[in-house]
Amino acid sequence: MRSLVVVLFLAAGLGFLSPARAQDVAGQPPVRVDSVQAEFTQEKHLPILVRPIISRGTFVFQAPASLRWEYLSPVHSVLLMDDGRTRKFIERNDQFVEEQGMGMDSMAIVLQEITGWLDGHITDTPTFKAKVQEGGLIVLTPKEAALARIISRIELRLAGQSGLMESVTLYEGPDSLTKLIFSHGVLNEKIPAATFMKP
Template sequence: MTVILVSAFLCIGWADKWTGMKNAGANIASVSAEFTQEKHMRILSRPLVSKGVLYYQSPESLRWEYQSPVRSILLMHNGKTRRYIQAQEGIIEDAGADLQSLQIVLQEMTQWLAGRFDENSTFTARFENGRKIVLTPTQESISRLIRRIELVFSDRPGVMESVTIYESQDSFTRLTFQNATVNQKIAESVFKEK
């Protein structure tokens, strides 16, 4: 999932593209954006739409917040991952969440945000059609769950347009990002408080 990166990689060779992305990623100190998530499935007559906001601060701080239809907040900061969720009694910490798995996913996201696509052992990355990167799982245990991930970059330097996660032929999740701002100061409390 994510936002960010790159611009000048379109006209250069593979190695140069990755290097260009890393360099662009290195220039990203923070990102904030709104997102719309659409879940498409064979059985859904209309996609299930969720909306939220995301904040990223280099090197590994992240706030991934859903605001509708159900509020939930994923926080990663100083190596700790927490999840808050809407319950009958209000927003509570989700102690039952599989935080280890969540932490892996969130770290994956921060790697993308930093432009480090080719340093990942879980996915192989390749460019497609200029502005798209396709990530394919390297392990069968993961490919059974996720077939591929497509990241599409905007023509605006450092900003990602969409992420699509394909679970099967007829099931995918698409995140589109809006109103992204890059390298604006984000208060530390954003990554610590629900």
């Protein structure tokens, strides 16, 4: 379950933490990322689905390690990471309920992963091997077989020179993938601390 949680958070983290590092990998001057806010649309594709499951939400990140990852539909959930503590909330009957379990005890590891992204480069991550391709595409493949069984690769597509990410696609198998498409990205604006403290 630890690796699963790492993947989940990496998938989230890649969307906003990696642009600066990705451009670094691509040989371009890195963009300093102090904060990122963006909306996203998530497409879940599975062979058994006649049409993808569409989710919508928002990302808010503040360096060094504060995150608000909110799904507005179809299930309203908020994942908060602040001051080394990670919590997940689900809305039920118009109230947010904190969810325990599902690997929520492994958040210290996750935080380390994300902090690693801030302090280093994509090529330096202990979890993934990065390969830069044409057109601003970066392909990450897991270094460990255990993680590769859960996720075969991640593709990051940069949004030009803006320091923002256009999309993140997480492949679980040949026809099973999750694609996050980002829009309305705002870089380095001040974000109230309360954003990361409560749903």
